[in-house]
Amino acid sequence: MKRILVLGGYSGIAQKVEEKWARQGASLYLVGRSQAKLEIVRNHLLVLGAKEVYIESADLNNLNAHKSILQRAVASLNGLDLLFVCYGILPDQKMLEKEPEKIVENYNTNAISVIHFVTTSVNYFESRNAGTIAVVTSVAGERGRKSNYFYGSAKACVDVYLEGLRHRLFHSGLKVITIKPGVVDTPMTKELGKKILIASPERVAEDIIRGIENGKHIIYTPWYWKYIMGVIKLLPERLFSKLEI
Ligand SMILES: NC(=O)c1ccc[n+]([C@@H]2O[C@H](COP(=O)([O-])OP(=O)(O)OC[C@H]3O[C@@H](n4cnc5c(N)ncnc54)[C@H](OP(=O)(O)O)[C@@H]3O)[C@@H](O)[C@H]2O)c1
Numbered sequence: 001m002k003r004i005l006v007l008g009g010y011s012g013i014a015q016k017v018e019e020k021w022a023r024q025g026a027s028l029y030l031v032g033r034s035q036a037k038l039e040i041v042r043n044h045l046l047v048l049g050a051k052e053v054y055i056e057s058a059d060l061n062n063l064n065a066h067k068s069i070l071q072r073a074v075a076s077l078n079g080l081d082l083l084f085v086c087y088g089i090l091p092d093q094k095m096l097e098k099e100p101e102k103i104v105e106n107y108n109t110n111a112i113s114v115i116h117f118v119t120t121s122v123n124y125f126e127s128r129n130a131g132t133i134a135v136v137t138s139v140a141g142e143r144g145r146k147s148n149y150f151y152g153s154a155k156a157c158v159d160v161y162l163e164g165l166r167h168r169l170f171h172s173g174l175k176v177i178t179i180k181p182g183v184v185d186t187p188m189t190k191e192l193g194k195k196i197l198i199a200s201p202e203r204v205a206e207d208i209i210r211g212i213e214n215g216k217h218i219i220y221t222p223w224y225w226k227y228i229m230g231v232i233k234l235l236p237e238r239l240f241s242k243l244e245i
Contacts, residue, residue, distance in 0.1 A: 002026040003077035005070070007060060007117060008087025010037040012186025013136060016205035017084065022050035029054045029073040032087070052077075060087060060113045061105075066120045074124065082212070083121045085114055085135040090188045096150045103150060110154035115161050122165065125174050134177040134212055135162055139220070141180070142229045145245055166217060178218045179208055182225040197224075 009030025022045040038055035125131035141155030211219035220226035
């Protein structure tokens, strides 16, 4: 049965994925900032059937804590099969345009801390030549748009990092998976209103579980974002720049 470390343990998307793992009887180690929210999720997952659920409150922007978080997770779960990275922030694009000193938090949270934790975990997984690293980025990282290019460029940074890591580990027993959701109905997007293509976190969770089980390298969720982004990436810059997206 799976032993899973989740970064962002009570994020809207992670909670739905964890519910499915709990029903499969997985052992989970959840990390998030709020102890109280982690406790609520832990109790819920135990009721659903999780074998065991450990929690740790931590700010993942504190890079110095990463190694010890990983060590505690490995010790508590008696090993680790899967690292699932599912945290981040959606910054106010307009505010960052006006206040450049606030840019740092976006890149620290959405890119640097993610890359730092994954790199720390690779060293652990490589010593066992086994394990899966699955990271939630975003379709927003596929093309710079005026409405969210600070967030998108941080996600793009992680995408290229993961692609390179996958390339490096291709012949090893490790799997590196990039998960690219479109717009999902979670606390992160509550300010955006109900968009036409907004997906439920339940649906996204199903795609994530299936994609990981099938050993996919890149999971678009819902699936149609692969084709939407395929078209958007093909648009010439002159045409793209005229679009109100
Ligand atoms: N929702 C979407 O439309 C969408 C689309 C594409 C990709 N994604 C990605 O999916 C992932 C999960 O997001 P979500 O939609 O589930 O949103 P969410 O419910 O708002 O979850 C984001 C989580 O990240 C946590 N977090 C932020 N900064 C942190 C830090 N420094 N240390 C520890 N935890 C931190 C937040 O904790 P606090 O509540 O304590 O701040 C929150 O639990 C993110 O990577 C997001 O970028 C979401």
